[in-house]
Each structure stands twice: as C-alpha cells, then as structure tokens.
Amino acid sequence: MAPGFSVTRRRWSLAAVFLLLLFQAVCNAQLSETFYSASCPQALALVKAKVDEFITADRGIAGGFLRLHFHDCFVRGCDGSVLLDSTNKTAEKDSAPNLGSIRGLSQIDEVKAVLEAACPGVVSCADIITLVARDATVAIGGPNWSVPLGRRDGLVSSKDEALASLPSPSDNFGQLVRNFAGVGLSVQDLVVLTGGHTIGRSHCAPVLRRLYNFTGVFNSRDPSIDPTFANSLVLQCPQNKASNVIAMDTTNGTFDSVFFNDLLANRGVFTSDATLLSNPFSLAIVNASAQTPSFFLLNFAAAMVRMGNISVLTGSAGEVRRNCSRTNNI
Numbered sequence: 001m002a003p004g005f006s007v008t009r010r011r012w013s014l015a016a017v018f019l020l021l022l023f024q025a026v027c028n029a030q031l032s033e034t035f036y037s038a039s040c041p042q043a044l045a046l047v048k049a050k051v052d053e054f055i056t057a058d059r060g061i062a063g064g065f066l067r068l069h070f071h072d073c074f075v076r077g078c079d080g081s082v083l084l085d086s087t088n089k090t091a092e093k094d095s096a097p098n099l100g101s102i103r104g105l106s107q108i109d110e111v112k113a114v115l116e117a118a119c120p121g122v123v124s125c126a127d128i129i130t131l132v133a134r135d136a137t138v139a140i141g142g143p144n145w146s147v148p149l150g151r152r153d154g155l156v157s158s159k160d161e162a163l164a165s166l167p168s169p170s171d172n173f174g175q176l177v178r179n180f181a182g183v184g185l186s187v188q189d190l191v192v193l194t195g196g197h198t199i200g201r202s203h204c205a206p207v208l209r210r211l212y213n214f215t216g217v218f219n220s221r222d223p224s225i226d227p228t229f230a231n232s233l234v235l236q237c238p239q240n241k242a243s244n245v246i247a248m249d250t251t252n253g254t255f256d257s258v259f260f261n262d263l264l265a266n267r268g269v270f271t272s273d274a275t276l277l278s279n280p281f282s283l284a285i286v287n288a289s290a291q292t293p294s295f296f297l298l299n300f301a302a303a304m305v306r307m308g309n310i311s312v313l314t315g316s317a318g319e320v321r322r323n324c325s326r327t328n329n330i
C-alpha cells in the first residue's frame with residue numbers, strides 16, 4: 001500500500017472518531033438541568049409537591065417509582081415506553097418482569113395531568129418518571145442529585161424487548177455485567193444501583209426457586225442463603241403463595257446502605273443480589289457501600305444520572321406525549 005494512502009486513511013479514521021465524540025457530546029449536551037426554566041418554570045416544584053403527597057399517603061410507593069425508572073431506561077432507553085398501553089397486550093407493561101409488579105403508573109398520570117394543566121405539551125413523560133424517581137428517593141431519606149432534562153417520549157413499546165432487555169432475579173454475575181454493559185453501565189453502577197433494593201418490596205415469585213426448587217429437585221434450597229433468613233422467607237413465602245410480598249432489606253422504608261450489610265450476611269433476597277458477592281471487584285464495592293454509607297449514597301446518585309441518560313431521545317426525535325399511556329396519534 002502506498003505510504004500516502006495509509007496516512008490519508010489514518011487522518012480519515014481520526015476525523016471519524018472526532019466526529020463521533022463530537023456527536024456524543026452534542027447528544028449529551030441536549031439534556032440540561034435548566035431545560036424547562038423558560039418553557040415551564042414551575043415544573044420541578046409541581047412534580048415534587050405531587051411526589052411528597054404520594055409518599056405521605058404511602059411511603060412504600062417510592063420503591064415503585066424507582067423501579068419504574070429503571071425498567072423504562074433499560075428498554076429502548078429512558079423514553080417513557082414503559083408507560084404505553086397496547087390494545088393487544090404486547091407492550092412493555094405486559095411482559096413478565098412488569099406484569100403484576102410494576103407500580104406507580106396511575107401516580108405518573110396524575111403528575112402528568114398537573115403539568116398539562118400548567119404547561120400543555122411541554123414536559124415529557126420520560127422526564128416525569130426521572131424526576132419522580134429522584135424526588136421519591138429524596139423523600140424517604142436518600143441522596144439528592146440534579147436531573148438533566150429534555151428527554152422526549154418514544155413511540156414504541158414492546159413486550160418482547162422488555163423480556164430480552166431487563167435483567168432476571170436469577171441472573172448470575174456474568175449475565176448481569178453483560179446486561180449493564182449493554183446499556184453503557186459499569187460493574188460499579190451495577191452494584192450501587194442494585195442498592196435500590198434498600199427500599200420497596202418483592203413478590204414471593206422471584207424467590208420461590210431459591211427456597212424450594214434450587215437445583216431443580218423438589219424441596220432443595222439455595223445453600224448460600226443464611227439459614228435463619230431462609231426460614232423467615234419460607235414462613236412469608238409458602239410454596240403456593242407467589243403473590244405474597246416481602247421486604248428486600250431490614251429497613252425497607254428508608255433509603256440507606258443496610259441492604260449491603262444484609263447482603264454480606266447472606267440475606268440478599270434474589271440470586272442477582274447474592275451474586276454480587278461472587279466477584280472480588282463487586283465484593284469490594286459491596287464492602288465499601290456497607291462500611292461507608294456516603295460512598296453508596298454519592299455513587300448511587302451519580303449512577304442514577306448515568307442510568308437516566310441511557311439512549312435518550314432529544315431534539316425532534318419522538319414526541320412529548322399529552323397522555324403518558326398513549327402516543328399522540330391515537
């Protein structure tokens with residue numbers, strides 16, 4: 001190959017990398033904490049007031065809001081697609097990880113109604129979910145962070161995509177790492193964001209296999225669970241009671257780092273929690289989170305911003321829905 005040609009090609013490659021980086025920077029720059037300052041200056045205060053109202057009525061709903069944001073962002077990015085209804089039951093909310101367990105949908109509709117009354121057609125449902133998750137976290141004692149805004153709402157919601165994109169409670173470490181890497185999140189993000197299990201509840205369904213059918217053999221139990229904790233789970237989750245609900249840490253009404261202390265005592269509820277102890281690097285982050293609560297809280301907040309940036313729609317992509325459960329053309 002002629003030397004001149006290879007130099008030209010290298011220049012072109014460098015230019016392509018530069019353009020790609022510039023493109024990424026421009027995309028990220030489109031989200032801004034002051035996005036609604038002119039178009040709806042009262043938006044953030046209105047969302048916070050509604051969230052405080054919901055939490056006063058039911059502290060537990062904070063967990064529902066946080067999980068809703070996670071499930072929105074991991075499927076097609078943070079585009080409000082988790083909120084869309086479908087006539088033939090093929091939307092994200094109809095998928096196994098969401099059906100019967102996702103919470104907070106009617107409250108998001110209420111927030112949207114307040115914002116539509118104040119500033120019609122301005123604040124996206126994707127931004128509402130993101131703000132509600134932050135405000136709910138703060139309301140129950142968790143960390144605060146500034147939320148970059150300006151997400152637009154997607155037009156598509158697919159049950160199959162939700163099933164393929166959301167991690168499973170029986171996933172092992174490698175599966176979780178690959179899942180998070182797929183949306184640009186690190187192992188540290190995986191560990192601290194799993195700390196979201198410091199609040200909220202689970203149904204018994206995701207733990208029955210660990211309690212009664214671990215090796216596919218009737219009545220076999222996951223030997224890694226602390227026996228006393230396993231006995232208490234058995235009492236709360238009899239084999240035929242998949243719909244009973246349990247707490248995921250010992251202080252589930254408060255956003256704190258106790259989840260990690262519980263995890264280190266082999267009292268994590270899911271395989272996906274317990275498996276974070278199986279790798280030296282993730283174990284170090286679990287230890288740091290348990291020993292230094294501020295480490296967890298600060299890194300959780302930073303990871304929430306990164307999660308909230310996953311594949312966002314900006315500019316003229318998508319739309320700002322008038323009603324969060326359907327696209328504007330319906």
Ligand code: HEM
Pocket residue numbers: 060062063064066067070101102103167168169170171176190193194196197199200201202203204206270272
């Ligand atoms: C690492 C992979 C994860 C898996 C496999 C997982 C799985 C689950 C499952 C099975 C439940 C119980 C749902 C039910 O039966 O009602 C749950 C609840 C919850 N998850 Fe996760 N989760 C993961 C990561 C996360 C992340 C990243 C967050 C947020 C940052 C989060 C926040 C929550 C919250 C707050 C709840 C309680 C929901 C409620 O109270 O309604 N989880 N998770």
